[in-house]
Amino acid sequence: MPEKPEVVTVVKVLQKHIVGKTITDCKVYWDRMIETPSVNNFIEQIKNQTIESIHSRGKWIVITLTKNVLLIHLRMEGKFFFRETTVPRNKHEHVVFTLDQKEEMRFSDVRKFGKMLLLDKTTYTKQEPLLSLGYEYDDPRLTTDYLKERFASRKVPIKTALLDQSIIAGIGNIYDDEILFLSKISPLKEAKQLSKKDCQSIIDNTKLVLEKAIALGGTTIRSYTSEEGVHGRFQNSLLVHGKENASCPVCKSTIIKIKVGGRGTYYCPTCQKLHLRK
Numbered sequence: 001m002p003e004k005p006e007v008v009t010v011v012k013v014l015q016k017h018i019v020g021k022t023i024t025d026c027k028v029y030w031d032r033m034i035e036t037p038s039v040n041n042f043i044e045q046i047k048n049q050t051i052e053s054i055h056s057r058g059k060w061i062v063i064t065l066t067k068n069v070l071l072i073h074l075r076m077e078g079k080f081f082f083r084e085t086t087v088p089r090n091k092h093e094h095v096v097f098t099l100d101q102k103e104e105m106r107f108s109d110v111r112k113f114g115k116m117l118l119l120d121k122t123t124y125t126k127q128e129p130l131l132s133l134g135y136e137y138d139d140p141r142l143t144t145d146y147l148k149e150r151f152a153s154r155k156v157p158i159k160t161a162l163l164d165q166s167i168i169a170g171i172g173n174i175y176d177d178e179i180l181f182l183s184k185i186s187p188l189k190e191a192k193q194l195s196k197k198d199c200q201s202i203i204d205n206t207k208l209v210l211e212k213a214i215a216l217g218g219t220t221i222r223s224y225t226s227e228e229g230v231h232g233r234f235q236n237s238l239l240v241h242g243k244e245n246a247s248c249p250v251c252k253s254t255i256i257k258i259k260v261g262g263r264g265t266y267y268c269p270t271c272q273k274l275h276l277r278k
């Protein structure tokens with residue numbers, strides 16, 4: 001599943017391909033992918049708008065158009081393909097944008113979980129889904145005081161709290177494990193029991209892990225953009241996620257896999273000891 005680094009990489013690819021181009025036509029083949037407005041209104045409104053800029057907010061891709069903003073969430077497997085208009089549509093290509101009447105940007109999604117919303121350009125940050133998003137990993141407002149306060153009422157494991165997009169936006173299951181490993185915090189530790197020092201480690205390691213992954217182009221980027229041949233190299237740099245039974249790169253203990261909040265979680269039981277507070 002794409003996390004912040006993958007989304008940032010897709011944004012970079014899209015910036016190169018589509019900024020300045022005009023959406024001259026749009027076809028929707030899976031209605032439920034369009035969350036708002038109605039499919040007919042979505043198509044009518046988006047036509048003839050020019051793509052001005054693209055950025056990301058959490059795991060959302062934010063495409064600023066002439067009048068509206070198009071929000072796209074890749075969810076599990078959403079990706080874009082650029083095709084000539086003459087190339088037959090593949091059955092997994094559910095939303096097709098024609099650009100400058102000559103090429104198509106196709107949103108492909110085998111699982112059909114991807115979401116798109118067309119919102120008002122002047123108010124979209126003040127409404128969902130962006131309204132309730134927490135800070136970005138590089139937002140200066142992401143401080144230990146902020147995290148302590150947000151974790152204070154959380155009786156869930158820290159692994160689960162880090163997946164909560166309303167606290168820090170952009171962390172998913174893979175980088176969550178990596179951040180906790182580098183922070184030497186058990187994924188099972190209750191969020192509200194984290195010390196100020198723990199919170200600082202999480203802030204520092206979130207930056208470290210995400211920036212490194214962004215620099216390397218995301219973990220599995222080949223799945224998320226049309227640029228066949230663009231490989232994510234970060235997967236080679238993962239320390240614990242997906243490494244069940246491998247030895248810990250720090251202490252040589254065996255990495256184990258457990259379920260936390262229903263999510264597969266990898267950690268080193270020696271480096272990430274659970275110190276229970278009485």
Ligand SMILES: [Zn+2]
Nearest residue numbers: 248251268271
């Ligand atoms: Zn270890």
